[in-house]
Amino acid sequence: AIEEVEDKPEDLKPRAPIVTVMGHVDHGKTSLLDYIRKENVIAGESGGITQHIGAYGVTLDNGQKIAFLDTPGHEAFTAMRARGAQVTDIAIIVAAADDDIMPQTKEAISHAQAAGVPIVFAINKIDKPDAKPENIKSGLAQMNLLVEDWGGKIQSQDISAKMGTGVKELLEKVLLEAELLELKANPDKLAQGTVVEAFLDKGRGYVSTILVQAGTLRIGDYVLAGKNSGKIKAMQDERGNDIKEAGPSTPVSILGLDGAPQAGDKFNVFEDEREAKQIATKRTQLQREQSVRTQRH
Numbered sequence: 001a002i003e004e005v006e007d008k009p010e011d012l013k014p015r016a017p018i019v020t021v022m023g024h025v026d027h028g029k030t031s032l033l034d035y036i037r038k039e040n041v042i043a044g045e046s047g048g049i050t051q052h053i054g055a056y057g058v059t060l061d062n063g064q065k066i067a068f069l070d071t072p073g074h075e076a077f078t079a080m081r082a083r084g085a086q087v088t089d090i091a092i093i094v095a096a097a098d099d100d101i102m103p104q105t106k107e108a109i110s111h112a113q114a115a116g117v118p119i120v121f122a123i124n125k126i127d128k129p130d131a132k133p134e135n136i137k138s139g140l141a142q143m144n145l146l147v148e149d150w151g152g153k154i155q156s157q158d159i160s161a162k163m164g165t166g167v168k169e170l171l172e173k174v175l176l177e178a179e180l181l182e183l184k185a186n187p188d189k190l191a192q193g194t195v196v197e198a199f200l201d202k203g204r205g206y207v208s209t210i211l212v213q214a215g216t217l218r219i220g221d222y223v224l225a226g227k228n229s230g231k232i233k234a235m236q237d238e239r240g241n242d243i244k245e246a247g248p249s250t251p252v253s254i255l256g257l258d259g260a261p262q263a264g265d266k267f268n269v270f271e272d273e274r275e276a277k278q279i280a281t282k283r284t285q286l287q288r289e290q291s292v293r294t295q296r297h
């Protein structure tokens with residue numbers, strides 16, 4: 001079985017926040033994630049991140065880091081939560097300033113609230129002549145959500161995901177929110193975390209993007225992820241650079257699993273390869289038996 005050993009307080013080290021972007025369709029989630037990925041909000045790195053691996057990490061000028069789940073929309077968020085995975089520390093909710101608070105804006109707010117995840121509002125498209133950011137803030141106030149410049153405690157930032165206006169300030173507010181959460185994890189143990197996405201690559205085999213949430217993942221580790229297992233042959237960061245280890249709050253692509261686990265599956269590292277394989281086999285059997293049973297009924 002998978003043992004959960006409680007961490008001692010002195011073993012816990014600060015870790016970067018993990019952020020999800022949600023909001024109504026067409027309000028600019030993808031544009032915001034793309035801007036952060038490609039533009040130079042990243043310290044000392046020119047060119048930005050070109051590949052999409054489901055999650056990426058950025059480093060700001062001051063050296064602080066943020067990990068983004070690059071799967072906009074709350075479908076991914078709720079799918080992960082339905083599988084018991086809580087991977088988000090802070091939600092950025094994007095609301096377009098040339099529109100009203102829309103049904104999916106409200107849904108995103110209730111999802112974040114239900115998960116107990118603090119919200120930072122990104123009021124987007126302020127470059128548009130018909131943008132009315134105050135309309136959004138007033139709409140939020142009517143829902144009892146008072147943003148800071150309306151005398152409340154909730155952070156919001158006017159942005160243009162298209163031009164990049166206010167994005168840096170938005171990320172600074174995310175980090176401020178993260179500070180209040182005092183996020184910590186123990187890096188000195190076998191890694192555990194959650195699968196973000198996985199696919200079969202023609203040349204490389206099964207590629208899984210995972211988010212390390214605790215411990216440190218290393219090449220050669222035996223991993224169990226959902227119903228799949230394997231020894232890690234290679235690891236890459238969001239820039240396609242080969243890396244040898246990945247600590248808490250680091251998204252990383254791994255090679256070596258015997259299949260593609262599902263988004264939201266948890267992963268664990270085992271000392272013993274056989275144990276990982278046995279559990280994976282048992283899980284596959286269990287699922288087969290269950291599907292046979294449901295077919296009979």
Ligand code: GDP
Pocket residue numbers: 023024025026027028029030031032072124125126127128159160161162163
């Ligand atoms: P999503 O559905 O929330 O992911 O929204 P997208 O990022 O796909 O954006 C929807 C549309 O709004 C696209 O045509 C974008 O180019 C446009 N858009 C997004 N952000 C901005 C912005 O800041 N200003 C303007 N003018 N257009 C934007």
